[in-house]
Amino acid sequence: MRLEHIEFDNLSVSALNVRKNGEKNGDDLIPSLKSIGVIQPLLVRPARDGEGGSPTGNPRKGEGFEVIAGQRRLSALRQIAKDDAVDPIPCLVMSEDDDAKAIEASLAENIARLPMDAIDQFEAFQALIKQGQSVEDIAEQFGVTTRLVQ
Numbered sequence: 001m002r003l004e005h006i007e008f009d010n011l012s013v014s015a016l017n018v019r020k021n022g023e024k025n026g027d028d029l030i031p032s033l034k035s036i037g038v039i040q041p042l043l044v045r046p047a048r049d050g051e052g053g054s055p056t057g058n059p060r061k062g063e064g065f066e067v068i069a070g071q072r073r074l075s076a077l078r079q080i081a082k083d084d085a086v087d088p089i090p091c092l093v094m095s096e097d098d099d100a101k102a103i104e105a106s107l108a109e110n111i112a113r114l115p116m117d118a119i120d121q122f123e124a125f126q127a128l129i130k131q132g133q134s135v136e137d138i139a140e141q142f143g144v145t146t147r148l149v150q
Contacts, residue, residue, distance in 0.1 A: 003041060005088035006065055008081060011044065011074055014066035016099060018106040026072035026079070031143040033076050034084075041090040042070030043105050048096060065091065068102045069109040125149050 044065040067074050070091075077086050094101065116124075128138050129149075139146040 001092045001094050004091055004093050006044065006091045007088050008077060008086045010064035011042070011067055011089065011091075012047070012064060013071050013074060014045070014068050014102065014106075016066075016102045016106060017068060017071050018103060019071050026074070026076035028143045029072060029076040030079055031141050033073070033080060035141045037087070038073060038077075038090055040070075040073070041092045042073055043068045043094060043109070044070075044091045045094045045102060046096040065093065068094065069106050 044067050047064045047066050074089075077089065080086055094105070125138055129135065135146050135149045138144075139149045142149075
């Protein structure tokens with residue numbers, strides 16, 4: 001795999017992405033993406049004939065990249081792009097010829113994650129407050145309530 005920064009309009013969601021139902025829009029990611037940008041690259045592969053796309057998801061035959069893992073980040077970036085410019089997106093580019101590996105990667109991203117421990121989260125919020133950030137700013141940046149930050 002190699003790391004590339006890919007223009008937003010050259011990305012579309014892959015049909016192999018395992019997230020078909022449930023939360024897909026990524027609205028909860030918008031505050032942190034606006035604040036600090038994309039910190040976890042999307043996993044993509046070159047689009048095959050009939051796949052590829054643009055911010056609207058319209059295919060362009062054999063052009064662009066399909067997002068294997070990072071559908072919610074891409075969705076949030078689409079929302080941001082309605083009002084603001086979006087810089088090229090950091091992406092890990094994988095081989096286009098291994099569907100099984102693509103499905104495994106998408107599944108791993110959606111299953112093999114561990115939510116942050118509540119105590120660690122509290123201590124991280126506390127550290128930001130000690131650094132001079134307000135409870136309101138922290139809540140907005142991470143898309144959580146001020147009560148949670150407090």
